[in-house]
Amino acid sequence: MIAAACIFAMIAISASLLMNVYRLIAGPDVTDRILALDTMVINAIGLIVLAGIAFGTAMYFEAALLFAMVGFVSTVAFCKFLLRGNVIE
Amino acid sequence: MTSFLEIVIAVFMVIGGIFLFIGSFGLAKLPDTMRRLHGPTKSTTLGIGSLLIASMFYFALLQQAAGIHEILITLFLFLTAPVSANMIAKTHIFRNRNLQQTLPSDASNSGWAVLTDPVTARDSAGHA
Numbered sequence: 001m002i003a004a005a006c007i008f009a010m011i012a013i014s015a016s017l018l019m020n021v022y023r024l025i026a027g028p029d030v031t032d033r034i035l036a037l038d039t040m041v042i043n044a045i046g047l048i049v050l051a052g053i054a055f056g057t058a059m060y061f062e063a064a065l066l067f068a069m070v071g072f073v074s075t076v077a078f079c080k081f082l083l084r085g086n087v088i089e
Numbered sequence: 090m091t092s093f094l095e096i097v098i099a100v101f102m103v104i105g106g107i108f109l110f111i112g113s114f115g116l117a118k119l120p121d122t123m124r125r126l127h128g129p130t131k132s133t134t135l136g137i138g139s140l141l142i143a144s145m146f147y148f149a150l151l152q153q154a155a156g157i158h159e160i161l162i163t164l165f166l167f168l169t170a171p172v173s174a175n176m177i178a179k180t181h182i183f184r185n186r187n188l189q190q191t192l193p194s195d196a197s198n199s200g201w202a203v204l205t206d207p208v209t210a211r212d213s214a215g216h217a
Contacts, residue, residue: 001095001096001099002095002098002099002102002147004099005098005099005100005102005103006102008102008103008106009102009103009105009106009109009140010106011106012106012107012109012110013106013109013110015110015113016109016110016112016113016114017113019113019114019116019117020113020116020117022117023116023117023125029122029181029184030184031122031177031180031181031184032122032125034177034180035116035122035125035126035129035177036116038129038173038177039112039113039116039128039129039133042109042129042133042134042137042166042170043109043113043133045137045162045166046105046106046109046136046137046140049137049140049141049144049159049162050102050140052144053102053143053144053147056151058148058152058158061158061159061162062158064158064162065158065161065162065165068162068165068166068169069165072165072169072172072173075173075176075177076172076173076176079173079176079177079179079180080176082180082183082184083176083179083180083183083202
């Protein structure tokens, strides 16, 4: 039962990643692309957590935690660059 | 025989997958940037929280001990999602002059997204 739910969630997240790639390519403004990248990071974290459940190891959580931190920092850096023309002033 | 905890884990995983899908579908489907912000920032946060709850229950079942990592990830994501959404909205306002004309004025009357310090912007606007 857990395996079936895991496969269902993985399929849903893969479809979400494809839609994010569509928005990343087609996004009319650069803010849409930043938003698509932010959502892709969150979907990737979901996929990593599901992989940890599927393989039955707790080894993947550090990867998920690092992904969360780096994703947030990169989003803020992109926005800061567009707002101020500089990342670190 | 499936235990009650396994059913709970499966339900949380399905809910998480569905909400992540809904968030990304909103990102792909909705018409403009301000409306597109709603999908990823609310629905996706709920989905990832649900997946992390499922993971916590699963490792509690597997190893007889709940992990602390999931709580860390949840805390970090729930703290940072509103901040990044605010930054993206601010960037969108800053880059869109037509939108700035239609917005109501803020409390300090300096504009919603400005390059300078808000106090300086208000003083220079007052003198002009």
